[in-house]
Amino acid sequence: MSVELLDGAIILGFIEDDEAFNGSVQDRFAYFDTNHDGQLSYSEMLKELQFLRMIETHFGIDVKPDPEELSHVYDSLFLQFDRDLNGAVDLEESIYKF
Template sequence: MSVELLDSGTIVNFVEDEEAFHVSIRDRFAYLDADHDGLLSYSELLKELQSLRVLETHFGIDVQTDPKELAHVYKSLFVQFDHDSNGTVDLEEFKSETKRMMLAMANGMGFLPVQMVLEEGSFLKIAVERESNKLGLAA
């Protein structure tokens, strides 16, 4: 983990760079696809959803969340990815929903940069590193 300065433009630029975004999505999808069938089951995508820690922290402090509530949130998020409701997520669904979520995040940030703690290998960390490399800065 590292603390990085992030703004909406960094996220938008990453998502709009079709090649860089697709490579990152493809690599993460392949990592999550444990059985290598080209589809993500709920249990495979659950690892990624859990890494988001949607309800498990409050202002950076871990909190106890009802496991049933967490399970409901994760199932609801899975449904967001499963556009055709077939019980699995293919690469295009994963890419489309990740793009939608990242652009929504960028839209909610506004134009001022914020400091965030980012996990190594996360899409946001990749976006920051890509932007730093474009500007010739060390990440």
Template sequence: MSVEVLDGATIVNFVEDEEAFSGSISDRFSLLDTDHDGLLSYAELLKELQSLRVFETHFGIDVKTDPKELARVYNSLFVQFDHDSNGTVDLEEFKAETKRMMLAMANGLGFLPVQMVLEEGSFLKKAVERESIKLALAA
């Protein structure tokens, strides 16, 4: 983990960079697709959903949540990814929903820079790294 400065434009620019975004999506999808069938089952996507840390308070301290409520929320998130409701998530569904979520986050952040703690390998960390490389090349 590291503390990084980013704003909505950092995220939007990453998502709009088709090569960088698609490459990151494909890499993450391949890691999650443990049985290598080209589809993500609920079990395969669950770890990624849990990494979103929707049940967390300030400073990384987890909230004690009823297991039934957790299951309901994670199932609901899975349904968001499973656009065709076939019980699995393909690469295009994963890409489309990740893009939608990231753009919603960018919209929420706006264009004032904020400091965030980012996990290594996260899409937000990749967005910040991409921006840093572009700035270094422009200098």
């Protein structure tokens, strides 16, 4: 088992390395674009949000969020990325947000 420590400088270096960062975003985007139409629908993006489990864990401990509250958070997050409000997130919208 390998353990890697990430500090602010490493993360900032990755984000500032346009080629590495954009390549990583493009790879992740393509992975979740299951119908390969170049856009993430709400259901495709929801899979990513559920995979990340940001809301369902708190400092590494599983918590049971209220389903309505969780749905509202996911809806709000999707709208933050869907800048043109067309019901889908394209690659430019996802990279622009970062």
